[in-house]
Amino acid sequence: MNSSNRHLSIIERLRTDQRVTVADLAEQTGCTEMTIRRDLDLLAEQGALRRVRGGAISLMLRGEAPPFGVREHDAADIKARIGEKVNDLIADGESVIVDSGTTALWASRALARRRITAIPLDLHGVNALSGAPDVRLLVPGGELLPGTLSLVGHLTETSLRALRVDTAVIAVCGLSVEQGLTAHDMAEVPIKQAAIAAARRRIAICDGSKFSRTGLGHVCPITDLDAVVTDDGAPGEELEKVRAVGVEIVLV
Numbered sequence: 001m002n003s004s005n006r007h008l009s010i011i012e013r014l015r016t017d018q019r020v021t022v023a024d025l026a027e028q029t030g031c032t033e034m035t036i037r038r039d040l041d042l043l044a045e046q047g048a049l050r051r052v053r054g055g056a057i058s059l060m061l062r063g064e065a066p067p068f069g070v071r072e073h074d075a076a077d078i079k080a081r082i083g084e085k086v087n088d089l090i091a092d093g094e095s096v097i098v099d100s101g102t103t104a105l106w107a108s109r110a111l112a113r114r115r116i117t118a119i120p121l122d123l124h125g126v127n128a129l130s131g132a133p134d135v136r137l138l139v140p141g142g143e144l145l146p147g148t149l150s151l152v153g154h155l156t157e158t159s160l161r162a163l164r165v166d167t168a169v170i171a172v173c174g175l176s177v178e179q180g181l182t183a184h185d186m187a188e189v190p191i192k193q194a195a196i197a198a199a200r201r202r203i204a205i206c207d208g209s210k211f212s213r214t215g216l217g218h219v220c221p222i223t224d225l226d227a228v229v230t231d232d233g234a235p236g237e238e239l240e241k242v243r244a245v246g247v248e249i250v251l252v
Helices: 003-016 022-029 033-045 076-089 102-111 123-130 154-161 186-198 208-212 236-244
Strands: 019-021 049-052 055-058 095-098 117-120 165-171 174-176 180-183 199-205 217-220 227-230 248-251
Touching: 003 019, 003 022, 003 033, 003 055, 019 022, 022 033, 022 055, 033 049, 033 055, 076 102, 076 199, 076 227, 095 102, 102 117, 102 123, 102 165, 102 199, 117 123, 154 186, 165 186, 174 208, 180 186, 186 199, 186 217, 208 227, 208 236, 236 248
Parallel strands: 095 117, 095 165, 165 199, 199 227, 227 248
Antiparallel strands: 019 055, 049 055, 174 180, 180 217
16 A cells, blocks of 8 residues: 555545554555554645554544645646546646645646646645746735635635636536535635636536535526546446536546
């Protein structure tokens, strides 16, 4: 088991067991206790848990997403393909809002090669786009969420409501016809809503696992979207439901 999968396995264990031991995790993952100790130390630095003698205690709220540093390496190959597909869907000269999150970061990295006006919604995206020679970079103000470095709050929302852009690329925590587009962090909900309202075209991006999840905060019904870019690991019956309500599915 590689480190990314191991970290996610530990996170999932902490969702059901408030306290875990190094010995139990070593047996679960097939790794040495020394490796598990290093994993727990790293996850503690990222705010997912608190280290205690012989193990760790979860610090995550129910339904909360894993730390950014853990999610960034999860399904990285799929996220990279999604980012490249987003790049294919954008024309030179477009103005594009790029949402916060790990999948959106891959989209920012791909779009850095283009001649566009980009409005990233976290500092990870700002960093990915800041050195691009042909990108006009607009950065909304606001408050930074610790860990994710997402821009949130009144200033961010007001900045987005002052814009009219060609495309908004929106990251997804959960997606379904029944529940719509949902987010884990309530502070990000009005920001996503403002980005959607500012755009002529709305593209949601997510790996296939998000079709079986629902975040705490409702962002919009799925019919507010024009397209969803995802991978072929998404449940076929869910994809058909999305197509049936008139939203395009783009597979990578």
